Amino acid sequence: MFNKLIADSLSRSPWLYHINTGSCNGCDIELVACLTPRYDAERFGFKLAGSPRHADIVVVSGPITSQSKDRLIRTLEQVPRPFCVVSLGSCPRSGNVFKGSYSVEGPLEKYIHVDVSVAGCTPKPEAIIEGLYQAARILKEKRLAIQQERKEAD
Amino acid sequence: MFPFLKKAVENLFSRPSTLDYPAKPHDAKPRYRGRIAYDAEKCVNCGSCIKVCSPGAITVEKTPAEGGEDITYRFDLTSCTFCGTCEDFCDTGAIRLTEDYHMVAADPADLIVSGTHFKAAVAGGLTVSSNCIYCTLCARSCPEGAITVDRKTKHWEVDREKCIQCGICIGKCPKGALSFGDGKDAPSAEAPAAPDAGSSSPEAAPAPKKAETGPAAAPKKEKATRAAAPARRAEVPADQADPARYDLVEGILKSDACIYCTVCARKCPMEALTVDRAARTWTIDRETCVLCCRCLEACPREALSVGTFGLEKEPAWILPVPALAPVVPEKKTEETPAPAAAPAVRPETAKPSAQAVPPASAEPAPASSAEAAPLPAAGADGPEGILKSDACIYCTLCAKRCPMGCLEVDRAAKTWTIDRDSCILCGRCVAACPKQALSLGTVTE
Amino acid sequence: MELILKALGTLFSVLIYPGFLFVSAVGLLLAGFDRKVLARMQKRVGPPLLQPAYDFFKLLGKETLVPSRANKAVFLAAPVIGTASLAVMMLFLPIFGRAPLSLRADLIVILYLLTIPAVALILGGSASGSPFAGIGISREMVVMMAYELPLILVFLAVARKTGGSELCFSLERIVAWQAEHGPLLFHWAMIPAALAMLFVIPAEVGTQPFDAAEAETEICEGPLIEYSGAPLGLFKLNTAIKMFLMTALFCTLFLGGSGVTVTLGPIWLGAALSALLNTLILLALCLAVTLLCMTLVHAVTARLKIEHLFRFYWTVVAGLALISLILVWLGL
Numbered sequence: 026m027f028n029k030l031i032a033d034s035l036s037r038s039p040w041l042y043h044i045n046t047g048s049c050n051g052c053d054i055e056l057v058a059c060l061t062p063r064y065d066a067e068r069f070g071f072k073l074a075g076s077p078r079h080a081d082i083v084v085v086s087g088p089i090t091s092q093s094k095d096r097l098i099r100t101l102e103q104v105p106r107p108f109c110v111v112s113l114g115s116c117p118r119s120g121n122v123f124k125g126s127y128s129v130e131g132p133l134e135k136y137i138h139v140d141v142s143v144a145g146c147t148p149k150p151e152a153i154i155e156g157l158y159q160a161a162r163i164l165k166e167k168r169l170a171i172q173q174e175r176k177e178a179d
Numbered sequence: 180m181f182p183f184l185k186k187a188v189e190n191l192f193s194r195p196s197t198l199d200y201p202a203k204p205h206d207a208k209p210r211y212r213g214r215i216a217y218d219a220e221k222c223v224n225c226g227s228c229i230k231v232c233s234p235g236a237i238t239v240e241k242t243p244a245e246g247g248e249d250i251t252y253r254f255d256l257t258s259c260t261f262c263g264t265c266e267d268f269c270d271t272g273a274i275r276l277t278e279d280y281h282m283v284a285a286d287p288a289d290l291i292v293s294g295t296h297f298k299a300a301v302a303g304g305l306t307v308s309s310n311c312i313y314c315t316l317c318a319r320s321c322p323e324g325a326i327t328v329d330r331k332t333k334h335w336e337v338d339r340e341k342c343i344q345c346g347i348c349i350g351k352c353p354k355g356a357l358s359f360g361d362g363k364d365a366p367s368a369e370a371p372a373a374p375d376a377g378s379s380s381p382e383a384a385p386a387p388k389k390a391e392t393g394p395a396a397a398p399k400k401e402k403a404t405r406a407a408a409p410a411r412r413a414e415v416p417a418d419q420a421d422p423a424r425y426d427l428v429e430g431i432l433k434s435d436a437c438i439y440c441t442v443c444a445r446k447c448p449m450e451a452l453t454v455d456r457a458a459r460t461w462t463i464d465r466e467t468c469v470l471c472c473r474c475l476e477a478c479p480r481e482a483l484s485v486g487t488f489g490l491e492k493e494p495a496w497i498l499p500v501p502a503l504a505p506v507v508p509e510k511k512t513e514e515t516p517a518p519a520a521a522p523a524v525r526p527e528t529a530k531p532s533a534q535a536v537p538p539a540s541a542e543p544a545p546a547s548s549a550e551a552a553p554l555p556a557a558g559a560d561g562p563e564g565i566l567k568s569d570a571c572i573y574c575t576l577c578a579k580r581c582p583m584g585c586l587e588v589d590r591a592a593k594t595w596t597i598d599r600d601s602c603i604l605c606g607r608c609v610a611a612c613p614k615q616a617l618s619l620g621t622v623t624e
Numbered sequence: 625m626e627l628i629l630k631a632l633g634t635l636f637s638v639l640i641y642p643g644f645l646f647v648s649a650v651g652l653l654l655a656g657f658d659r660k661v662l663a664r665m666q667k668r669v670g671p672p673l674l675q676p677a678y679d680f681f682k683l684l685g686k687e688t689l690v691p692s693r694a695n696k697a698v699f700l701a702a703p704v705i706g707t708a709s710l711a712v713m714m715l716f717l718p719i720f721g722r723a724p725l726s727l728r729a730d731l732i733v734i735l736y737l738l739t740i741p742a743v744a745l746i747l748g749g750s751a752s753g754s755p756f757a758g759i760g761i762s763r764e765m766v767v768m769m770a771y772e773l774p775l776i777l778v779f780l781a782v783a784r785k786t787g788g789s790e791l792c793f794s795l796e797r798i799v800a801w802q803a804e805h806g807p808l809l810f811h812w813a814m815i816p817a818a819l820a821m822l823f824v825i826p827a828e829v830g831t832q833p834f835d836a837a838e839a840e841t842e843i844c845e846g847p848l849i850e851y852s853g854a855p856l857g858l859f860k861l862n863t864a865i866k867m868f869l870m871t872a873l874f875c876t877l878f879l880g881g882s883g884v885t886v887t888l889g890p891i892w893l894g895a896a897l898s899a900l901l902n903t904l905i906l907l908a909l910c911l912a913v914t915l916l917c918m919t920l921v922h923a924v925t926a927r928l929k930i931e932h933l934f935r936f937y938w939t940v941v942a943g944l945a946l947i948s949l950i951l952v953w954l955g956l
Binding site: 180183184186187188190191193195196197 | 661663664665666667668669670920923924925
């Protein structure tokens with residue numbers, strides 16, 4: 026029961042860590058727009074965290090430049106499990122118009138499994154909320170899966 | 180700080196401005212560019228969208244199938260910038276960016292829009308009929324640059340290797356001369372390849388041949404026109420010398436029903452009308468007005484009419500009651516006696532009207548060619564060309580629309596000249612004429 | 625036997641009521657109220673009331689990462705120390721009546737116990753070895769010094785007022801004095817001190833505009849930056865508990881009194897009912913104080929720079945407390 030409570034809380038209180046890997050800033054602004062009174066993502070417990078160690082959902086925007094690649098990997102290593110990765114916009118998934126540039130090391134899928142992709146250039150805040158909401162549900166499943174693993178290990 | 184305090188307490192007791200979003204659906208604003216909708220049935224596989232897509236989000240896959248091939252277009256929404264250029268460039272409207280912004284998926288495969296259509300193999304490929312006027316529109320519309328047209332040498336050629344059989348050129352052709360040949364047209368496809376080959380084929384013969392004779396005749400004609408124009412100009416004032424004529428000047432008249440809505444001014448192709456809603460004034464520049472009567476049709480209160488009115492002195496813009504039509508420049512005009520007979524000389528297409536026709540020489544030929552005008556009539560001895568009736572009001576709209584710049588209209592001198600050598604017979608002037616004074620027909624010498 | 629019962633009773637007090645479990649629940653609820661009302665003041669719908677509880681339970685279920693450069697023992701022990709001291713502190717606060725652990729010098733003990741969570745934060749932050757935490761703990765120390773002076777002055781004023789010629793540091797006696805003479809807030813000489821105390825509460829809890837130490841937008845929550853999982857959850861819990869304890873302390877010092885006594889049915893039922901009623905009244909008062917001195921101030925102000933914060937506390941707030949102290953010393 027306690028495990029269920031924790032898993033439930035996980036889906037109700039996902040904290041976001043946003044990492045910009047060379048984004049044009051469009052997606053970043055729309056993500057922040059989700060926290061404004063008009064969209065108010067805090068209704069679902071979403072909160073922007075300042076440190077990857079506080080994060081439950083890592084939101085990646087941008088096509089992953091050579092400069093940001095190492096930082097991205099280092100950041101992702103510091104996120105406590107269970108966590109979700111959400112790609113914001115077209116860039117992290119494909120590189121978008123930056124595809125094929127000498128300084129683009131994407132796509133994000135090369136480095137980590139992307140749980141939810143939010144398409145759009147940029148996505149509407151409504152779409153972002155939808156994506157984060159879906160990621161929160163995946164978070165819960167991941168927690169339950171970890172529990173299952175532990176049980177089986179015992 | 181205190182205004183904020185007031186606001187904070189106010190907000191506490193007012194409704195939050197938050198959208199109840201996931202609970203209630205929220206539509207995007209009109210014309211939002213969201214998820215791509217692809218109608219494979221409309222697609223002609225021209226590949227324009229692939230060419231214009233800057234992130235390269237569109238891919239095409241061709242798999243051979245029985246009697247042709249299956250063509251699959253894939254639109255990767257996780258790569259798309261939603262710029263809408265593919266939609267703009269799609270000639271057949273197969274691509275549409277919808278207002279659906281719910282593009283969220285755990286599996287990226289859900290974010291790929293695709294569609295497959297079957298394309299039957301075409302045996303003969305693109306062919307051109309003898310109707311071709313070498314206007315180059317097909318070459319310009321071809322997304323693959325497979326068509327080359329040389330107007331000077333009357334040469335039309337398609338590169339079968341490059342041609343993807345999208346059919347855009349077929350839609351663009353003003354003469355309906357292009358088609359995907361199915362065997363029987365195959366020989367004619369070769370016809371345009373060489374300019375002289377056309378003459379060997381009996382069907383293709385007339386057009387190129389006549390066109391060839393055209394250039395030789397045209398310069399002379401043109402000179403003749405220019406010579407004739409000043410003569411006519413001199414004669415008109417002579418005709419108007421009678422002061423009684425000024426009482427019967429035709430023009431647009433306005434009744435008191437006018438509500439100064441400015442619709443007429445907006446409809447006027449010549450911008451001759453100015454309406455001031457605030458000052459409630461309606462003024463017309465009679466010199467610019469071509470009496471096309473579009474304002475009459477546009478007026479919601481039917482306040483406008485065409486009428487005659489008197490004038491004290493001779494106006495600069497004389498438009499006599501029956502528009503005195505100067506004739507299509509022909510040698511005939513030169514031959515006809517200059518004075519009063521001038522208005523009676525009609526263009527070849529016009530049927531003999533109530534007006535007296537002194538020189539009977541032109542009579543028989545036009546009567547027969549009038550019916551056959553739109554097509555290159557086999558029996559006619561002249562080449563095909565744009566003809567003008569005396570309904571012409573010299574409004575210059577046709578000249579403005581002409582893509583080749585071969586029309587010249589002088590409003591003051593009431594002349595209308597055409598450079599038949601450069602005319603491609605696209606027919607835009609015919610469509611543009613507000614008085615339906617232009618038509619296609621056989622030009623008789 | 626009697627000894628065992630007494631020990632069990634103390635354990636119950638420490639762990640359940642009015643100890644750890646009670647203050648945690650109430651603190652999280654109070655923090656939820658704070659967030660909800662703050663959101664409404666910003667014209668938002670805001671998170672559910674239980675949001676801080678969700679946050680806490682979620683953090684319990686997350687992986688706990690210890691940085692390689694951190695001192696592991698101190699890093700992990702710090703939040704526990706903080707929580708323990710706060711749970712114990714509640715035992716000194718009489719809820720309209722007797723406190724489980726009231727001594728002669730409650731106020732002095734409370735002063736020390738209040739310092740411990742801040743010290744624990746400093747310990748944990750410095751153990752993590754992060755430069756962000758370094759800036760955070762130096763700010764935390766400045767904040768601590770800033771609010772300790774006015775807090776001591778307020779305590780002195782209260783002690784002098786209620787103790788007459790001598791100083792009275794016993795909360796139970798302060799409450800008893802208020803039951804006799806009316807709440808301290810209504811003695812005009814004490815109004816500046818009450819105001820000063822209202823200013824001390826947000827600094828002690830660390831809410832905007834006095835949250836320079838944990839500024840999440842500039843130094844990423846400072847000392848907490850390296851924490852994850854359960855220790856982070858405990859720190860978040862500490863903040864919530866502090867929110868309740870500080871407001872409860874304010875209520876005890878300035879709005880104390882005899883409370884309600886229900887005489888109904890058997891003695892134990894009456895006692896239980898009156899305890900419940902008194903607790904509810906205390907909670908309502910705490911909520912009002914929270915909204916007034918934390919939520920409203922948070923909604924209308926921006927974060928102060930650390931030097932501005934320090935100057936503000938040592939001039940305005942300390943000045944207010946000093947006025948009260950002088951007035952009380954003069955016998956007013």
